[in-house]
Amino acid sequence: MFTAITRRLAGMLVVMFIVATMVFFLTRLAPGDPASLMLGDQATAADIAELRKTYGLDQPLLVQYVLWLKEVATGNLGQSIFLQRPVLQAIGERAEPTFFLALFSILIAALIGIPAGIASAVWRGRHADQTVSGLAMLAASIPSFWLGLLFIQFFAVRLGWFPVAGYGDPGAGLAQRLYHLILPATVLGIVNSALITRFTRASMLDVLSEDYVRTARAKGLPENRIVLRHALGNALVPIVTVVGLTAALLVGGAIITETVFGLPGIGNLVVSAVLRRDYPVIQGALIVIAGIYVMINFAIDVIYTLVDPRVKT
Amino acid sequence: MDTTALRLFLKRLFRRKLVLFGALVLAAVVLLAIAAPWVAPYSPTGMKVTQRLKPPSMVNWFGTDEFGRDVLSRIIYGGRASLGIGMAVVIASMLAGTTLGLLAGYFRALDGIIMRIVDAMMSLPDILLAIFLVAVLGASAGNVVLALAIVYTPRVTRVVRGSTLVVRELPFVEAAHVLGVSTWRILTVHILLNVASPILVQATFIFAYAVLAEAGLSFLGAGVPPEIPTWGTMIATGQQYADQAVWVVLFPGLAIVLSALSLQLVGDGLRDMLDPKLRKAL
Numbered sequence: 001m002f003t004a005i006t007r008r009l010a011g012m013l014v015v016m017f018i019v020a021t022m023v024f025f026l027t028r029l030a031p032g033d034p035a036s037l038m039l040g041d042q043a044t045a046a047d048i049a050e051l052r053k054t055y056g057l058d059q060p061l062l063v064q065y066v067l068w069l070k071e072v073a074t075g076n077l078g079q080s081i082f083l084q085r086p087v088l089q090a091i092g093e094r095a096e097p098t099f100f101l102a103l104f105s106i107l108i109a110a111l112i113g114i115p116a117g118i119a120s121a122v123w124r125g126r127h128a129d130q131t132v133s134g135l136a137m138l139a140a141s142i143p144s145f146w147l148g149l150l151f152i153q154f155f156a157v158r159l160g161w162f163p164v165a166g167y168g169d170p171g172a173g174l175a176q177r178l179y180h181l182i183l184p185a186t187v188l189g190i191v192n193s194a195l196i197t198r199f200t201r202a203s204m205l206d207v208l209s210e211d212y213v214r215t216a217r218a219k220g221l222p223e224n225r226i227v228l229r230h231a232l233g234n235a236l237v238p239i240v241t242v243v244g245l246t247a248a249l250l251v252g253g254a255i256i257t258e259t260v261f262g263l264p265g266i267g268n269l270v271v272s273a274v275l276r277r278d279y280p281v282i283q284g285a286l287i288v289i290a291g292i293y294v295m296i297n298f299a300i301d302v303i304y305t306l307v308d309p310r311v312k313t
Numbered sequence: 314m315d316t317t318a319l320r321l322f323l324k325r326l327f328r329r330k331l332v333l334f335g336a337l338v339l340a341a342v343v344l345l346a347i348a349a350p351w352v353a354p355y356s357p358t359g360m361k362v363t364q365r366l367k368p369p370s371m372v373n374w375f376g377t378d379e380f381g382r383d384v385l386s387r388i389i390y391g392g393r394a395s396l397g398i399g400m401a402v403v404i405a406s407m408l409a410g411t412t413l414g415l416l417a418g419y420f421r422a423l424d425g426i427i428m429r430i431v432d433a434m435m436s437l438p439d440i441l442l443a444i445f446l447v448a449v450l451g452a453s454a455g456n457v458v459l460a461l462a463i464v465y466t467p468r469v470t471r472v473v474r475g476s477t478l479v480v481r482e483l484p485f486v487e488a489a490h491v492l493g494v495s496t497w498r499i500l501t502v503h504i505l506l507n508v509a510s511p512i513l514v515q516a517t518f519i520f521a522y523a524v525l526a527e528a529g530l531s532f533l534g535a536g537v538p539p540e541i542p543t544w545g546t547m548i549a550t551g552q553q554y555a556d557q558a559v560w561v562v563l564f565p566g567l568a569i570v571l572s573a574l575s576l577q578l579v580g581d582g583l584r585d586m587l588d589p590k591l592r593k594a595l
Binding site: 011014015016018019022023026027029030031130134137138140141142143144145146147149150152153157249250251252253255256259267270271275277282285286289290293294297 | 448
C-alpha cells in the first residue's frame with residue numbers, strides 16, 4: 001500500500017513538471033519581448049536591456065528554464081506585470097469566490113446528476129431512462145455563458161430575485177457574498193450535471209447485475225432498499241471520483257461563468273491577464289490550477305487505497 | 314457499400330428516434346450553412362439604422378441586432394464559421410491524436426512519455442488551456458483551430474491508445490507479424506481499421522465540444538475577431554443589448570445548443586451501433 005502511494009506521488013510530480021515545462025516554453029512562443037511588454041511603449045532600449053538583465057531574460061533559454069523551474073519548485077510564481085504584487089498573492093485574493101462557486105456548483109450538479117442517474121439505471125430502456133438521457137445530453141450542449149445571460153435577464157433583471165452581477169459591495173457579509181453565487185452556481189450545476197448523470201447511470205448498471213443484488217432480491221428485500229443500500233453503496237466509488245474531478249476542473253474551468261456574472265475570482269483574473277498579456281499571472285494560474293487538479297486526483301486515489309481492500313499495491 | 318448494407322446500416326443507426334432527430338437537425342444546420350448565400354433572407358452585414366433592435370416579426374423572423382442587421386441571416390452565415398472551425402478542429406485533433414495513440418499503444422517505449430504529457434494536458438480545464446494557447450498564439454480563426462486541436466488531441470490519444478492496446482494482442486496481429494508484414498503496415502492497416510469506430514464516435518463528440526468552446530473563446534474576447542459573425546461573437550456583442558432585445562442573444566445560443574445536441578445524439582447512436590459493449594455507458 002505504501003509503495004502504491006509513493007508511486008502515485010512520483011507520477012504526480014512528473015505531471016506537474018511537464019505542466020511547468022509546457023507553460024514555460026509555450027509562453028516563450030508568444031510574440032513580443034516580455035521586458036518591452038512590461039515597460040510599455042514609452043520605454044527606451046536602455047530601460048529594456050536593464051530589465052532583461054534583472055529578470056535574467058538575457059540568459060540562454062535553457063538557463064532561464066532551469067531558473068524558472070527552481071523558483072516554481074520553491075513556490076515562487078513571480079510578479080504580476082500589471083497588478084504590482086506577487087502572482088500567488090493575486091491568486092489568493094481571488095480564491096474565495098472561485099472556491100465557493102466550485103463548491104456550490106458541484107453540490108447542485110451532484111443533487112441533479114446522482115438521483116437522475118439512479119432513476120435512469122433502475123428504469124433502464126423505459127421512458128424515464130430515455131428522458132433522463134436526453135436531458136443530460138441537452139445540458140451538456142448548453143453554453144454556460146448563454147444560459148448565464150438568460151438567467152440574468154430572467155431572474156435578476158425581470159424578476160429582481162437575484163443581483164445582476166458582482167460579489168457584493170466591499171465589506172459585504174459572507175451571506176451577502178454567497179447570495180451572489182446562487183445564479184452562477186445554478187448555471188454551472190446544470191451544465192455539469194450531465195457528466196455525473198452518465199457516470200452514475202453506468203456505474204449503477206454495473207452493480208445492479210451483480211450476484212449480491214440478485215441475492216438481496218431473492219431474500220425479498222424491498223426494491224428501494226436494494227437500490228439505495230446494496231447497489232448505490234457499491235457504485236459510489238466511480239461516482240465520487242467523477243464528482244471530485246469535476247469539482248477540481250471547476251476551479252479553473254469556471255472562467256466563462258465568472259466573466260458573465262462579474263465575479264472577482266481566479267477565472268476573471270486569468271481572462272484579464274490574457275487580455276493584458278500579463279504572462280506571469282497566466283503561467284502562475286495554470287500551475288496552481290493544474291496543481292489543485294493533480295492533488296485532488298491523488299487524494300481520491302489515496303483514499304481508495306486506504307478504504308478499498310481490493311486496491312492492492 | 315451496396316444498397317442492402319447501407320439500408321441495414323441506417324436502420325440500425327436510427328433505431329432510436331432521438332438519433333434520427335439528431336441526424337436530421339444536424340443535416341439541416343450543415344445544409345443551411347453551406348447554402349447560406351441562397352437561403353439567407355438578407356445580407357449578414359447589411360445595416361439598416363432605422364431597424365435597430367426590432368423584435369422578431371414576419372419581416373425579420375429572429376429580429377434585428379444593434380445595427381439593424383437580420384439576426385436569422387447572421388445565424389445562417391455564422392454557422393459557416395462556427396461549424397467550419399469545429400470541423401477543422403475535429404480533423405486536426407483526429408490526425409494528431411490517432412497518430413500519438415497508435416504510437417503509445419503499440420510501442421511500449423513511447424507509451425510512458427506520451428501518456429504523461431496527455432495526463433499533464435488533461436490536468437487543465439479545456440477552456441483554460443485553450444485561452445492560454447490563444448493568448449500565446451494570437452487571436453484569429455486559424456489560431457482558435459490550432460489551440461482547440463491541441464486541447465482535444467489528448468482525448469483522442471487516450472481512446473486510440475486504449476483500443477490499440479487491446480487490438481495489438483489479438484491473433485490476427487500476431488499472424489501478420491509471423492507472416493513478415495511490416496510494422497508500418499500492421500499499424501496503418503491492421504490496427505487502424507480496427508480502432509476506427511471509437512475514433513469516429515470521439516469525432517462527433519469533439520465536434521460538439523469544439524463548437525461550444527469556440528463560442529466560449531469568442532465570448533471572452535480571446536477567439537475569432539468580433540467582425541466575423543459566429544454564434545459566439547453574436548452573443549458576445551449582443552449581450553449588452555440583452556435587456557432591450559433578448560433575441561439577439563437567445564437565437565444564436567439556440568443554434569449552438571441545437572448543433573451540439575444533434576452532434577452528441579448522432580455520436581451516441583454511432584456508439585450504440587458500432588460498439589454494443591459500450592451501450593450501457595449511455
